Amino acid sequence: MASSSHRRRSRPERRGLRAPAIAVGAVAAVALVVSLVVAFRPDGGTAAAGADKVKPVAGAATNASPTAAVSPSSSPSPSPTSSAAGPSPSTKPSSAAPAKKTSVRASATPAPRKPSSTGGSLAGRIRPGTTYQGVATSYDIGNGDGACSYGPTSDVMTAAMNTADYETSKACGAYVSVTSGGKSITVRITNECPAPCQVGQLDLSQQAFAKLAPLSAGRIPITWTLLSPAVSDTVSIRYKTGSTQYWCGIQAIGHRNPLARLEVRTGGGWQSLARTGYNYFLSEQGAGCGGALRLTDIYGEQLTVEGIAVRANVVQPTRVQFARH
Incomplete structure (x- = not known):
């Protein structure tokens, strides 16, 4: 029984002595196979590194910088460019959209400003789009000169504006459409009609008055509005x-x-x-x-x-x- 027990203990020791030799033989065989496979490859094994690229796992951080061009749309905000006027302010653009750029156009003379969308925002008492009520009288305009200092004129379709609406000559040169009894005329303001002319009153040239009513009428009710007529002359x-x-x-x-x-x-x-x-x-x-x-x-x-x-x-x-x- 004692010798049987001794044999069990000694057999593993003998296998352990043969293990290094078997391992060495296995490694040598594998090396031989690998060398033969590599030797008979068309590229001679030079592309082995590229063939064994490791794909990154989704979500894993990588340190490699891509060399491909990046589409402009992939960047939420453009990089600032240098300016001769000086550095741009250090501002952080919104993540929603890039900050808008504004351009300034230089001009030797000021560009004409577009008409106001509010319609006569600089007007005084006489405003466009407003209908005024009053009365019309008539007077002899003589050579056509008046308080507006335009001088003598052959234009007889003119009128004198009451002092309130004359507004320190602000009404001078204005064209107004005058209506009475279903008839309408256009006159240009060249003069002022002092008291007793009332607010809304126009003192028309006799020629203009006669187109609305006989001069013998003396005084007629009217409505009038500001015009922006077609004219052939320049200022x-x-x-x-x-x-x-x-x-x-x-x-x-x-x-x-x-x-x-x-x-x-x-x-x-x-x-x-x-x-x-x-x-x-x-x-x-x-x-x-x-x-x-x-x-x-x-x-x-x-x-x-x-x-x-x-x-x-x-x-x-x-x-x-x-x-x-």
Whole structure:
């Protein structure tokens, strides 16, 4: 029994002595097979590394940087570009959409401003789209001159506006449609009708009044509205008698729409001139006399006029006119 027990213990020891030799033989055999396979491959084993690329597991972090071009749409915000004016402000764009860019267009002269969408936002008492009620009377206009200082004219379809609606010559040059008894006429405001003319009243030329009613009627009820008519002429500029580079009065003639402002260009920018009751804009200290002018109508449209010299009491035409409304 003792020898049987000894044999069981000694047999594992003998297998353990043969194990290294068997392992060495197995490794040598595998190496031989591998070397033969590699040797007989068409590429000679040089592409083995590329064939054994390991695909990354989804969600795993990788350190390799892709070399393929990235589509612009794949980036939520564009990279800022350098500017000659200086570095861009350090701002973080919204993740929802890239920040919008704005462009500024430089111009030698101010671009005309589009008419106001509110319709006569710079108008005074006389506003577009409004119907006024009043009465009409008539007077002999003589040579056609009046408080607006336009001078003599052959145009007989004119009227004098009551003082309240004349509004310190703001009504000068306005075209209005006058209706009475089913008849309508168009007249241009060239004069002022002082008291006893009432608010809403127009003192028409006799020729204009006669188209609505006999002169013997004396006084008739009317309604009237502001117009922006078709005109063939452009705006003209006139410097007042006595104007020089040191003091000047400036007047605009032939504007389609009522004039809201007249400005002169100075070293400090555009300067608005005060309007008188006789329809001249005065530059008491001579600022801008003989320089560029900017006209603004009641709709907000602006016209820039250059090249008008100080020539007292001379009507000088321009090439500009306000838009029709």
